[in-house]
Amino acid sequence: MAVSVKEAAEHYGLKIGRGDMACCPFHNDRTPSMKLNEDYFYCFGCGATGDVIDFVARLFNLSSYAAAQKLAYDFGIDPDKPPAAAALRKPKYPLAKAFQREELHCRRVLCDYLHLLENWKVQHAPKSPDDTIDDCFVEACQMLDYIEDLVDILTFADLEVRLKTVDMLQKDGMIDRLEERLKRLEKEVDAHDKTKIG
Numbered sequence: 001m002a003v004s005v006k007e008a009a010e011h012y013g014l015k016i017g018r019g020d021m022a023c024c025p026f027h028n029d030r031t032p033s034m035k036l037n038e039d040y041f042y043c044f045g046c047g048a049t050g051d052v053i054d055f056v057a058r059l060f061n062l063s064s065y066a067a068a069q070k071l072a073y074d075f076g077i078d079p080d081k082p083p084a085a086a087a088l089r090k091p092k093y094p095l096a097k098a099f100q101r102e103e104l105h106c107r108r109v110l111c112d113y114l115h116l117l118e119n120w121k122v123q124h125a126p127k128s129p130d131d132t133i134d135d136c137f138v139e140a141c142q143m144l145d146y147i148e149d150l151v152d153i154l155t156f157a158d159l160e161v162r163l164k165t166v167d168m169l170q171k172d173g174m175i176d177r178l179e180e181r182l183k184r185l186e187k188e189v190d191a192h193d194k195t196k197i198g
């Protein structure tokens with residue numbers, strides 16, 4: 001939504017002076033103590049703050065949704081189809097949001113896998129020198145350090161490194177394959193447990 005707090009405040013009758021300051025409509029303000037920024041307002045007198053929807057909601061005593069509708073209507077943003085408040089609150093950095101989601105997803109899958117490997121390393125360890133080496137044990141030995149490193153990177157590394165890592169993990173499809181496999185294994189374990197109980 002293109003309406004800034006300042007535009008809305010002006011439209012609804014606030015006098016905006018130097019430094020984008022105005023008399024606060026939310027308390028008995030004699031000298032301008034409300035600062036109107038692009039995205040939010042802040043009153044140094046009473047502490048009132050919020051975005052453009054909050055401003056209109058409070059000014060006209062409306063719900064956020066009704067305030068969003070009023071804004072859409074008053075500013076001629078397709079009044080036939082007033083958008084929902086959620087649609088008006090466009091995230092400022094949609095890419096950052098998307099990245100955070102991807103990163104969380106990668107970390108979750110890797111952590112699940114890490115726990116599995118840790119279990120395998122203990123449970124499938126050979127009990128005596130004559131035991132045949134279990135595949136799960138081998139995989140745990142081979143992969144543990146690498147997966148641990150990846151989790152560390154996604155948790156502690158600089159943003160640039162994390163971006164590259166998430167990109168790499170998704171590009172080669174590793175995360176998707178891993179997630180599929182973990183789901184499959186979980187089902188097998190469930191089935192196994194059920195037959196045990198039954």
Ligand SMILES: [Zn+2]
Pocket residue numbers: 024025026027029033034043044045046047048
């Ligand atoms: Zn105030």
